[in-house]
Amino acid sequence: MPRQPRIALLGTGVVGSAFVARHQRLAQRGVALPAFELLANSRGHFDAAAAPEQALRAACDAPRDGEPHDIDIARLRRGDIVVDATASDAVAARHADWLAHGIHVVTANKLGNGADLMRAQAIARAQREGRAHYGDSATVGAGLPLLRSIRELVAGGDAIHAVEGVLSGSLAWLFDRYDGMRPFSGFVREARAAGYTEPDPRIDLSGEDVRRKLLILARAAGIALEAHEIQVDSLVPAALAAAKENDLDAALLTLDAPLRERYQEAYRDGAKLRLVGRFGAAGASVGLRALPADHPLCGGSGADNRIAIRSDRYAEQPLIIQGPGAGAEVTAAALLDDLIRIAVQL
Ligand SMILES: NC(=O)C1=CN([C@@H]2O[C@H](COP(=O)(O)OP(=O)(O)OC[C@H]3O[C@@H](n4cnc5c(N)ncnc54)[C@H](OP(=O)(O)O)[C@@H]3O)[C@@H](O)[C@H]2O)C=CC1
Ligand SMILES: N[C@@H](CC=O)C(=O)O
Numbered sequence: 001m002p003r004q005p006r007i008a009l010l011g012t013g014v015v016g017s018a019f020v021a022r023h024q025r026l027a028q029r030g031v032a033l034p035a036f037e038l039l040a041n042s043r044g045h046f047d048a049a050a051a052p053e054q055a056l057r058a059a060c061d062a063p064r065d066g067e068p069h070d071i072d073i074a075r076l077r078r079g080d081i082v083v084d085a086t087a088s089d090a091v092a093a094r095h096a097d098w099l100a101h102g103i104h105v106v107t108a109n110k111l112g113n114g115a116d117l118m119r120a121q122a123i124a125r126a127q128r129e130g131r132a133h134y135g136d137s138a139t140v141g142a143g144l145p146l147l148r149s150i151r152e153l154v155a156g157g158d159a160i161h162a163v164e165g166v167l168s169g170s171l172a173w174l175f176d177r178y179d180g181m182r183p184f185s186g187f188v189r190e191a192r193a194a195g196y197t198e199p200d201p202r203i204d205l206s207g208e209d210v211r212r213k214l215l216i217l218a219r220a221a222g223i224a225l226e227a228h229e230i231q232v233d234s235l236v237p238a239a240l241a242a243a244k245e246n247d248l249d250a251a252l253l254t255l256d257a258p259l260r261e262r263y264q265e266a267y268r269d270g271a272k273l274r275l276v277g278r279f280g281a282a283g284a285s286v287g288l289r290a291l292p293a294d295h296p297l298c299g300g301s302g303a304d305n306r307i308a309i310r311s312d313r314y315a316e317q318p319l320i321i322q323g324p325g326a327g328a329e330v331t332a333a334a335l336l337d338d339l340i341r342i343a344v345q346l
Pocket of ligand 1: 010011012013014015016040041042043068069071085086087088090091108109110138139140142169195196197198199325326327328331
């Protein structure tokens with residue numbers, strides 16, 4: 001009889017905790033799911049086979065004592081599943097190795113397919129070598145059917161001409177809320193507390209998060225885009241970029257004056273601010289744009305992403321995908337969707 005796969009969850013923060021909670025809810029409803037073997041965070045490893053929620057509490061309460069703990073998943077075997085809910089480059093650097101050893105990887109961490117092209121290519125090769133699956137639905141649009149649609153269009157013979165849209169849930173939320181009166185920095189704190197931003201919100205504000213998402217989408221479309229080919233206009237002033245983690249909160253204040261100015265200028269023209277990412281024949285870019293209020297990319301609210309895909313069949317009228325593009329619940333659901341898809345194929 002084939003052995004049941006087991007889960008190693010890396011990352012017990014906003015997304016990792018929501019993953020455990022949803023796993024437990026689905027299991028109680030009788031959904032067939034692989035069981036947990038272990039949880040890990042930067043502080044250590046925690047046995048989760050008997051009581052995952054207890055293990056999560058122990059992981060979240062563990063003391064911080066210096067350097068991040070080394071990930072050790074030697075207990076896992078071929079057919080098991082690593083769930084990466086970290087934002088760690090060191091963890092993403094190991095995806096290909098795990099896949100090559102037949103361990104499936106499900107990830108919310110964009111630094112697998114959204115970093116160096118060579119790393120993304122190694123991940124693709126390792127899936128074939130190890131006959132292992134890579135679930136990355138959560139990395140773009142927090143699981144919106146975006147990557148899936150692009151892959152299905154390509155599999156159906158379409159070339160992807162262009163992708164353009166609002167791909168940052170946190171920046172969508174910020175510009176939906178910001179009224180030019182209250183300080184922008186206060187809204188950034190709220191977005192962080194709501195779990196929409198990256199662990200370091202500068203990754204969102206600098207456009208880096210959207211750059212990673214464009215790389216993932218372009219590569220899914222068969223375009224070998226490199227990070228340096230995307231022109232990114234950052235919203236982060238130099239003092240904020242240079243701030244140490246302990247000074248980050250105070251340094252957010254440096255956002256207030258420049259963004260008030262951008263807002264007022266747009267307001268005078270009857271326009272709305274949106275952080276727009278795009279790639280296509282005219283190149284690839286990420287930047288803040290002032291768009292007419294009735295522009296298609298101004299639709300949606302809250303943390304909604306709104307993306308237009310142009311391909312052979314959608315050349316005149318693009319395919320539009322819209323919905324919540326950030327948040328612990330939708331992201332955890334996307335991770336579990338991938339995990340269930342993999343488990344039923346085993
Ligand atoms: N929030 C959202 O809406 C979405 C998030 N994502 C992605 O999900 C990922 C997680 O985000 P989020 O949960 O908000 O982040 P958090 O900061 O809340 O959690 C990150 C977790 O990763 C752990 N970690 C960091 N480094 C390591 C390491 N080397 N080894 C093991 N664990 C490590 C941290 O450990 P410790 O607890 O010890 O600090 C922490 O538990 C990110 O990659 C993000 O881009 C994707 C889509 C949407
Ligand atoms: N920080 C990200 C979360 C999802 O990827 C965002 O704001 O979109």
